[in-house]
Amino acid sequence: MDILDTFFNVPVLIRTYPLLLWGLWVTIQIGVVSIVAGLVLGLFLALARLYAHPFVRGMARVYIDVLRSIPILVLLIVIYYALPFLGLRLSPFMSAVAALSLVSAAYTAEIFRAGIEAIPLGQFEASRALGLSPRHLMVDVVLPQAIRIVIPPLTNNCINVMKDTALASVVAMPDLLKQATQAQALTANPSPLIGAALIYIALLWPLVGMVSRLERRFAQADR
Amino acid sequence: MAPSFIHIRDLRKRYGSYTALHGIDLDIAEGEVVCVIGPSGSGKSTLIRCINLLEEFEPGSTVILDGTPVKRGRALEKVRAEVGMVFQSFNLFPHLTVLRNVMLAPMRVRGLDARQAEGRARELLARVGIEGQADKYPGKLSGGQQQRVAIARALAMEPKVMLFDEPTSALDPEMVGEVLDVMRLLARSGVTMVVVTHEMGFARQVADRVIFMDGGRVVEEGTPSQIFDAAREERTRNFLGAVLNH
Numbered sequence: 001m002d003i004l005d006t007f008f009n010v011p012v013l014i015r016t017y018p019l020l021l022w023g024l025w026v027t028i029q030i031g032v033v034s035i036v037a038g039l040v041l042g043l044f045l046a047l048a049r050l051y052a053h054p055f056v057r058g059m060a061r062v063y064i065d066v067l068r069s070i071p072i073l074v075l076l077i078v079i080y081y082a083l084p085f086l087g088l089r090l091s092p093f094m095s096a097v098a099a100l101s102l103v104s105a106a107y108t109a110e111i112f113r114a115g116i117e118a119i120p121l122g123q124f125e126a127s128r129a130l131g132l133s134p135r136h137l138m139v140d141v142v143l144p145q146a147i148r149i150v151i152p153p154l155t156n157n158c159i160n161v162m163k164d165t166a167l168a169s170v171v172a173m174p175d176l177l178k179q180a181t182q183a184q185a186l187t188a189n190p191s192p193l194i195g196a197a198l199i200y201i202a203l204l205w206p207l208v209g210m211v212s213r214l215e216r217r218f219a220q221a222d223r
Numbered sequence: 224m225a226p227s228f229i230h231i232r233d234l235r236k237r238y239g240s241y242t243a244l245h246g247i248d249l250d251i252a253e254g255e256v257v258c259v260i261g262p263s264g265s266g267k268s269t270l271i272r273c274i275n276l277l278e279e280f281e282p283g284s285t286v287i288l289d290g291t292p293v294k295r296g297r298a299l300e301k302v303r304a305e306v307g308m309v310f311q312s313f314n315l316f317p318h319l320t321v322l323r324n325v326m327l328a329p330m331r332v333r334g335l336d337a338r339q340a341e342g343r344a345r346e347l348l349a350r351v352g353i354e355g356q357a358d359k360y361p362g363k364l365s366g367g368q369q370q371r372v373a374i375a376r377a378l379a380m381e382p383k384v385m386l387f388d389e390p391t392s393a394l395d396p397e398m399v400g401e402v403l404d405v406m407r408l409l410a411r412s413g414v415t416m417v418v419v420t421h422e423m424g425f426a427r428q429v430a431d432r433v434i435f436m437d438g439g440r441v442v443e444e445g446t447p448s449q450i451f452d453a454a455r456e457e458r459t460r461n462f463l464g465a466v467l468n469h
């Protein structure tokens with residue numbers, strides 16, 4: 001009884017769920033914008049890493065390695081607290097999106113690169129021999145085949161980005177975690193935190209299940 | 224004198240310190256069917272892959288196709304569009320139907336609309352005898368059928384020359400005939416062809432000229448009967464003795 005009152009206090013949950021839902025909406029906004037931006041930037045990074053002028057290729061590689069080495073929380077704090085010294089002041093939302101998508105782009109780029117490199121050389125040669133331009137080679141031949149390979153790891157990356165949105169609470173972004181901690185302070189009861197945890201799980205569990213299903217399906221299709 | 228239809232002078236190709244082609248001179252006339260034979264590693268594939276610049280050759284070498292130099296740069300895709308190529312491993316696009324495989328390049332490179340491209344594709348699929356498979360994916364076809372699709376795909380660009388790199392080597396024996404039949408038909412209809420092959424029967428019957436390569440050089444060339452019945456070079460005779468008697 002005591003434990004239920006402390007961690008799963010129904011009146012407290014009823015009182016605070018509008019706050020949590022509002023936080024969920026903010027979390028989804030940060031996550032979706034970061035995922036989309038990361039995908040686009042990541043695709044260009046992958047192409048640069050593979051096909052650009054050697055200097056640009058080197059830069060892309062440095063970017064990818066550095067951004068995979070830095071903790072997102074550190075990057076976020078640098079963006080939010082340090083960049084203003086350079087005159088660049090981003091809102092909490094923009095700071096969170098910037099940190100998440102810059103890092104996500106680095107991981108996405110590696111996923112795309114692996115996907116493109118998995119396409120047999122013969123596909124490139126057949127396309128070139130037909131006179132397809134590099135753009136059509138990518139858009140009509142390579143990427144449609146690579147997409148099947150990259151969907152499971154990309155979905156995994158989306159899950160990670162959604163989880164990392166919780167870091168936005170440190171720059172005062174009213175996301176799900178922030179709302180939950182505030183609700184906890186307000187009601188002097190930790191139930192909102194449990195509520196938030198359950199909402200995260202409800203949001204991401206289907207995606208996790210989807211990755212497993214996709215991986216199994218593509219593994220079968222390969223045979 | 225105007226250069227020949229395909230004009231190759233001093234074609235050299237190195238891989239690092241290894242020289243795959245030691246200065247090949249070759250002239251091919253419009254409508255001619257040339258078969259290239261020779262032992263493994265002699266540079267046959269490298270030679271034909273230089274004609275559409277899938278391999279980059281050394282500076283100073285010349286390849287001219289119907290008056291247009293084959294070289295890197297803006298015109299490269301234009302030149303490649305004029306050269307059809309059929310690979311040993313087919314290299315069809317597995318995510319597109321047979322019909323779409325044949326339609327893709329005419330639409331993207333030649334700017335045909337879908338209706339025109341489909342008409343041309345169906346015509347060509349009929350010509351290679353697989354009009355019934357148009358809506359299947361390549362993975363569902365036999366090797367022989369896939370290779371015939373690959374031939375139709377190359378022909379759809381109305382190329383000036385068709386290059387074949389051992390088009391039947393990856394096929395089960397019972398499917399070799401159907402692909403060679405299609406190639407025979409093409410040869411008769413006046414398509415300029417350069418064929419790397421181990422099918423000596425085909426070379427003897429279809430080629431206007433046979434080229435024997437060894438060690439990155441053209442050792443000997445001539446009509447099929449000059450090569451197969453009366454080779455002058457010892458190396459040619461040894462090679463033919465080995466492949467014909469096994």
Ligand SMILES: Nc1ncnc2c1ncn2[C@@H]1O[C@H](COP(=O)(O)OP(=O)(O)OP(=O)(O)O)[C@@H](O)[C@H]1O
Nearest residue numbers: 238241242243261262263264265266267268269270
């Ligand atoms: N990408 C490459 N890198 C290094 N060496 C290569 C490369 N491609 C070909 N070679 C070498 O160049 C030589 C000629 O190769 P090529 O593929 O033209 O021979 P081929 O006559 O077509 O032989 P096969 O009958 O086995 O197909 C070979 O010794 C081969 O090892």
Ligand SMILES: [Mg+2]
Nearest residue numbers: 267268269388
């Ligand atoms: Mg070869």
